[in-house]
Amino acid sequence: MNGTMMNQxxxxxxxxRALIRWSLTKATPMAETPTSWIFQVEQNGRNHAVxxxxxxxKGDGEQRGGELMxxxxxxxxxxxFDRHGGTLFMEWxxxxxxxxxxxxxxxxxxTIALATVVTHLHRPRPDAPKDLLxxxxxxxxxxxxxxxxxxxxARDLFARAAGVALTLFDRPSPQIPLHGDLHHDNIISSPRGWLAIDPRALLGDPVYEVANALNNPVGADDLVKDPRRIAAMSELLSLRLGFPRxxxxxxxxxxxxxxxxxxLEDEQPIAAQLAMLPLLLTAYDQA
Incomplete structure (x- = not known):
């Protein structure tokens, strides 16, 4: 190892190493998350990639996510495009x-775009990753x-939601690879259509894939908390995906x-979740 690399x-x-491995140039830092660094790079001096x-x-969940992607x-x-160790070389x-x-x-x-993405992600493919959570x-x-x-x-809300979760786990369902974190801001538009990023890489009930979307997106609180939106969105997803409402x-x-x-584990506020829980539980009871 040369002296320059030792000081990095x-x-x-x-x-x-990645720039050399994939013959990339011009790396621009784009973001830092709790688990990764994101760079935009150029390929052949023209095509952007990530x-x-x-x-x-910080590896396990992210490594699973890379394998699923x-x-x-x-x-x-x-x-x-390729994966090596803890580095993903991806489409921009x-x-x-x-x-x-x-x-x-x-x-x-x-919502229709979300359902289309789910349909593509859930298409049967051979050789699913082995270590999904x-x-x-x-x-x-x-x-x-x-x-x-x-x-x-809020303890009665917690108890009811935990009871609903147990009921869902008690009912048999197909077990398929799941993105597992498919909220609106993990789906980005591209010339190829809407595409998902940043999966949690789970294995379980296909219907869970749309669970987070009903609590999202951030910055549209009045809409998200509107019981009419909860009803309309769940109806549309059920219609498009064939999932029981x-x-x-x-x-x-x-x-x-x-x-x-x-x-709560991270000592963060839970006001948003507490606002949604009674609305979602009521809609569940009435469905």
């Missing part, structure tokens, strides 16, 4: 997030939480409670 940060070292470099020690082979998701998506379409007042159109394990923070961590006035609403409520448990 982990990100710089991984970037240098390098997603995982931070050391590669398995999608560009159908309904950004294309992964230069469009807007689907959340932006909703914030611009195109909610029904966005079971959906039941993903829900451990909900089932293992200490109810005393919840505000006193009651099951869609059940997973949406269960996910809102799970999200609250994650937030």
């Amino acid at each position: 940060s982990p990100a710089e070292t991984a970037l240098s 390098l997603k470099i995982l931070k050391p020690g 590669q398995w999608y082979a560009g159908e309904g998701a950004a294309t992964v 998506l230069d469009g807007i997030p689907l959340g932006e379409a909703v914030r611009q007042g195109r909610d029904d159109e966005a 079971p959906l039941r394990t993903h829900f451990d923070p909900l089932f293992n939480t200490n109810i005393r961590n919840w505000p006193y006035t 009651k099951r869609i609403l059940g997973w949406a409520a269960a996910h809102a409670a799970l999200s609250a448990c994650w937030a």
Whole structure:
């Protein structure tokens, strides 16, 4: 190893190696997440692409996600051109997030786009990744939480949502690879249509795939909390995907409670989840 590389940060070292490995030029930092560094790079001096470099020690979920993205082979998701160690070499998506379409007042159109992405992602393919996280394990923070961590006035909501989740797990369902975090701002427009990014890479009930979307997008709170939107969106998703509407609403409520448990673990506020839970549970009861 030369002296220059020894003085580099982990990100710089991984970037240098990736640029050489894939003959890339002109790396521009785009974002840093809790688990990765994102760079825009140029290929052959003209085509833009992305390098997603995982931070050391942040690997499991992201590694699973990279494997799942590669398995999608560009159908309904950004294309992964190649993967080496903790670095993904991927298609550059230069469009807007689907959340932006909703914030611009195109909610029904966005729901149809979401359903189309799910259809592409759920298309049967051979040789699914082996180490996907079971959906039941993903829900451990909900089932293992200490109810005393919840505000006193919200404990009945927590108990009901946990009960709904148990009911859903008790009913047999197909077990398929799931993106697992398919909210509006993880779907980006491109010349190839709307494409998903950043999966959690789970294995479980296909209906869970749309659970997070009913609680989203961020920045459209009045719309998201409108019972008419919950009814219309669940109806449209049911129609487009053939999922039972009651099951869609059940997973949406269960996910809102799970999200609250994650937030409580991180000492974050849970006002948004507490606003959604009674609405989703009521819609579930009435479905």
